[in-house]
Amino acid sequence: MFWHIEVKEKYGIFDAVGEGIKKDIFDLGINTVSKVNFIQAYSIEGDLGEAEIKRICEELLADKISQEYSINAQNADDPCLCMGTPTHNAFFIEVAYNPGVMDPVEDSVKKAISDLGISGVRTIHTAKKYIIRGKLTNLQIRTVCNKLLVNKVIQHAVTSAQEELGLRDIDYKFNLVSIDLLGASDKKLQKISRDGQLFLNVSEMRAIKKYFTRLKRNPTDVELETFAQTWSEHCVHKTFRGKIEYKGEIRNPKSEIRNKSRIKNPKPKIINNLLKSTIMKATKELNKPWCVSVFSDNAGVIKFDKDYDVCFKVETHNHPSALEPFGGANTGIGGVIRDPLGTGLGARPIFNTDIFCFGPPDYSAGRLPAGTLHPKRIAKGVVSGVRDYGNKMGIPTINGAVLFDEGYVGNPLVYCGTAGLIPKGKASKLVNSGDLIVLLGGRTGRDGVHGATFSSGELTHKSEEVSGSAVQIGNPITEKKLLDVLLKARDENLYNAITDCGAGGLSSAVGEMGRELGAVVYLDKVPLKYKGLRYDEIWISEAQERMVLAASGDNIDRLLNVFDSEDVEATVIGEFGQDKMLRLFYQDNLVGELEMDFLHDGVPLSEKKAVGLKRNLREPRIEEKKDYTPDLCRILSDYNVASKEWVIRQYDHEVQGASVLKPLVGVNNDGPSDASVVRPILSSKKGLIVSCGINPRYGEISAYWMAASVIDEALRQIVCVGGNLKQTAILDNFCWGNPDKPDRLGTLVEAAYACYDFAKYFAVPFISGKDSLYNEYNVKGKSIPIPGTLLISAISVMEDITKTISMDFKRAGNLIYIAGVTKDELGGSVYYKLHNQIGANVPQVDRKMAKTVMEKLSSATAKGLVRSAHDCSEGGLAVAISEMCFAGGLGAEVFLSEVPYKESQRVKESKSQSKKNKKIRDDVILFSESNTRFVVETEKKAQGAFEKAMKGIPIGLIGCVSEKKDFRVYGLDGKAIIKSDISKLKEAWQKPLRW
C-alpha cells in the first residue's frame, strides 16, 4: 500500500519557508504572487494500516502544536496532482528527487518509525509541495519551476504517482564485460575513451593498450575504469607533474618589461614537474622543523602544541556546484572534511573555510549561456549547501571570501577547507601486508559515478545531461556519526591506516593504500543502497560519507564492535596483499587484475606548451575630482567589497566554543574581521589564525603579481589580528582554464613561480595544495576559461590568544597610522572597475620591505602597542579606514599628505623615457591597492613606543579617531575630498548583499 502524507503549518502559524519562496519569486521579476504555502510530503510504501499511518503522522511527522497533516491512500497507478494545474489561481507544484538520488531524510524517518515500534515500512520518499497563489501565466509558472524550485539534475516535478514511486531496485545479473583494445586504432582508442567518459587522451590510451598487449588480453571494463580514475587529472595532477615548455618571461610581467628589448625572444624554458620546481621546492628549501607531514597525505600537517599537531586542506568542488549548487557545495564541504579525517590516523576537525567565486548576482538572465544557472541561484544554493553540511557536522565555518566576476558565470568556483587536530604521533600511517580492508560509513549507490573524470574535463551545455550522475547530495549525519566513532577507534589503536573515499571512490582509495603491497577486493561484499549495481559501478562509485581502513585481523572484532556501538556500518571487503597486484572479484569471478606499479607509475608524462602572453595594457586617464565620497560609496557597494554578513550568519561559526576572533567584529558585531582566531584546546591559550588571499582581477594583468599579492594578502591578515609569520604555513589552490591551451598554461606557470619566490621570501612553507584545471565553459563551440584564480589560505600558530586584536576603531582621540608604502598601483583595482578599466600598474610586492613591515608590526602588536589594525586590500586606504570607522562606530580625520608615497616601478621607467613629471593624485592614494600596507590605531600615550617599534620602515601618522560619527579625508592640497557620515558608508557597504 502507498500512503501519501502531507504536512503543513496550521492556520495562523507563519509559513517561513513559503514566505522565503515568495520573496525569491519576486526576485525573479514576478510580482503577482500573493501567497506561497509550503507542504512537506511523504510517500510511505509498506504493509501498514490506517491506524499505524495515523500514529506515524501524529507522533512523528507533524508537530502537534504548529502543524497539521492529511493522509491519502493510493494505488500505484492513480494519477497524482499534476504540476501547474491552476485552480482558482492556485498552482500546485510537487518536487521529488530523481530515482537514484539519495534522499537524506529517508534513513532518519525509517529509524524513527521503527522507534515507534512499527515495522513493515519498505520505502519512504519525501517531496516538497508548493501552493503558489496569484495570477501567473503558464510561462511564469514554468520559470518558477525551472529557476527556483526544481533542479532537473536531481529533481523533477511530480506528474504521476508511478514516476515518483518508480523503485530503484532492479536486479543485476553478472556479466563480465571486456573492451577490445588490442585491435583498436588510435581513432578507436579515442572513441572508447570518449564513449566511456574516461577522459584519457590518446597517448594514455596507447600506454594502456601496450600494457594489455604485453598481457596478451583485452582489459575488462572495470580495469579500464581503474586507469581512468587513477590517471585522471583530478587524482594525479598530470599538468603539474608533467613536462612544460614555457616561452615567455616568468618573473616580469609584460606590462613592466615591454620597453626592455633584450628579452624580446626569450629562450623556451623546460620545466620538469612544475609542482616540484616551485611550490614543493620552497617548502623543501625552507625546511621548517615544525612541518610534520607535507604534500604526502590528505592534508598538510604542522606542529601545534606539545600534545597535538594540526592539519589543513582546501579542496574545490566546481563542476558539481555549477550543475547543482546545493548538492555540489554540500558534498564539497563533506568531502574536504574527510581529508583531515583521513590524514595520518585521523584528525578531529576544528574549523572550515569557504571561498566562492560567482558570476555577478545582477547578471542579465538573457545573457546567460545555455545550460547555466543564474549566478544568484548558484550563490544561494552553494551557501545553503555549505550551511547545511558544515553546521550539521558541528564544525565552525570561520573564514572565507565571496567574489563576483563575469568570468565565473558559466563556471563558478567553490573552495572548501577544513583543519583538524591530531594527537602527537598519529600523523603517519602504515598499511601492513595482510591487513583487512574495511569500508566504513555510508552505503554505495550509483551516485557520483565518473565524478573524478568529469571534473577533469570542460563543462558544456550538455554536461547536466551527460554527467548528472556525477552530482550528489550529502548526508551530513552519516558523516558526523562516522567522525565521532572513528576517533574512538583511533584512540584505541584499532587500525593502521585510513583514507577517505573521495574522487574515484574505492578505486582511488584502495588503489592508493595498496600501492606498495597490492590488494584483493570482493566487490559483492560492499553494502549497497539498492540492488542492481554492476561490479564496475561499485568500484568507481563516489557515494559520499565513506572511508577505508586497514586493520589487522587481531583487532577486527573490537573494531567492528566500536562502529556498531554508534550505528555506523563497517564491512570487511578485502585485504591488502604482498605481491603488488590489485585483484577484484565479484561473486567469485575475477573481474580485474592489474599491477600496482604500472597503475601508479605507468601514466605517460604529459608534455605541454605554455606561453607568456604579451599584453598591451595601459593606464587609463581618469578625471580628477574634488569630492570622492560618491566613488567611495560605490566602491563600498561593489559586490566584492560589500558586507558578506548574509553568508556568515548562516554558518555556525562558534560551535565547539573555541572562537576567539569571529568573522564579524566591532561595536555592533558586523565589521569585517581580517582573519579568524580559535583556541581549539579550550583550557589552553594557544591559538590558530586562519586567513585567505584571492584576487583574480590582478591576474588579468599579471598572474605572477596576482600570486605574489594574494600571498601578501593572506599573510598581512594574519599580522592584522595579532599573529606573526614565524609559524605560518600556506596552502595553494589553483583554479585555471584548460592547461592544454598554451596561454592558459602560461599564466599558471607564472603564478606557480611567484608562489616559489614569495613563499621563500616570506619564509612561509606550502604544506598542501590542490589544482582544479579545465575550468572552461563551452558555448557554441567557443571555450571560455575562468580567470586564472589562485587561492592562498594561511594558517598560523599563535602563542597567546589574549594578544588578539580586531580591526574596529576603539576610542576617539586615538592616532591613526599607515604602515607601508603607497604606490600608484591601481591596476586591477576596484576603483578602475568603477570606470570599466583594468589598467596596467598591478600591485607588486616589495621584496626589500614587505617582510620587515609585517615583522615590525607583529612585534609592536605583541607589545600591546596596537589597538586595531586592518590591511589595505580591495578599495585601498579609503575602504580600509571606512570599515574601521563603521565597525567601531567612530569617525576619523585623515590627511593624505602624510601617507608615505612612492612611484611604482613602471611609472619610473616611463618617466625616464618621457622626462615628464607626473603629479601625485588624491585618487591614487585613496584607492591604490598597493600591497603590504596596514592602517594601525594606537593610543596617544603609545605614540613614542609605537614609532620606535616601527623604526626603519615607512609609516605615516595620518590622522586620528574622532567622536563625531563622521569620516573626513583631506586631500594633498588640504581640502576635504571625502566627507560622510559613517552610517551612510555603512549602509552602502551592507545593502548590496542583504538578501
Add this chain to the structure above:
Amino acid sequence: MPSPKVLILRSAGTNCDKETKFAFEKALAEASLVHINEIVRGQERLDDYQILALPGGFSYGDDVGAGKILANELRFKLGDDLRKFIEAGKLIIGICNGFQILVKAGILPGKEDFPQEVSLIINDSGKFEDRWTYLRSTKHATHAIARVPRSTKCIWTKGLPEIIYLPVAHGEGKFVTKDKALLDKLRRNGQIVFQYCQKEGKLGGYPDNPNGSLDNIAGICDETGRIFGLMPHPERHIQGSQHPRWTRDGLKKEGDGLVIFRNGVNYAKRYL
C-alpha cells in the same frame, strides 16, 4: 563531598557535547559523554547521574523537525528511566537542540503524562542564524512588563545579572504555545526564564528577537524549576575570549553562561 555527576547525552548529530562538558567541568562537576545506545543497551544507567544535559546539535539531522526523532527515542526507549530521574528531583538542562528535544518530548513545560504543549518552529527569517542576543531573566521585569511575574523558581538562573549576553545559532527556535491559556499559565507559574531583549532590557523585534518567538521567549523551566531549556548557548560564553567584543571591552574573567552551569552543579551538590 564528591562532585555531582553529569550525563551529557549524545546521539547521531549531537554537536555541542564537548564544550558543554567543558562548561560543567569549569563548574566543578564530573561530566561524561554518553551515547544514547549505551543507555538503551544497558551499559550506562541514567540513575547513576544527578544531572542530565541535552546539548546542541542536529540530532538525526533535524529531519522531520528539529529534535523530534531523538525526542521520540527518549519517550519510547528511555521513558521509564527519565520519569524516575525526574521524580527523584534530579536536574535536566536542554540547550538549543536539547531544548527542542525537551519540548517535543513533552518534558517541558511538563505535565504528568508528558504531552507536547509548546513547540520551537522555523525562525521567521526562514534561515539558520548565528548571532549574539541579550537575555533578560524575567524576574527582573521592570514596570513596563509587570504583567509578567517573576520567575524565581528556575534553580539554574539564580543570582544571574539582570541581563546576560549569549549567542544563538539555530534555524528552528521560534517559541510557540498551543494556545493563549497555556502562555498565561507559564507566565503565572513563573516558568518563563529568559526573554530576548535589547541591550538595555527593552523587548524588541528582529534581530533582538532573532526568531520571532512568542513574547520573546528564549527559555522556560518546568513547574519545579529543575528542568530548564533554552535556545541560546550558555556553553559558548564560559570564557571571556568567547565574547564577540572582548578585543574592545577587555577580557573578562569568565563568561555570562558559566553561572548557569555552576547553579546546576551547586544545587546537585547540596540536594542530590
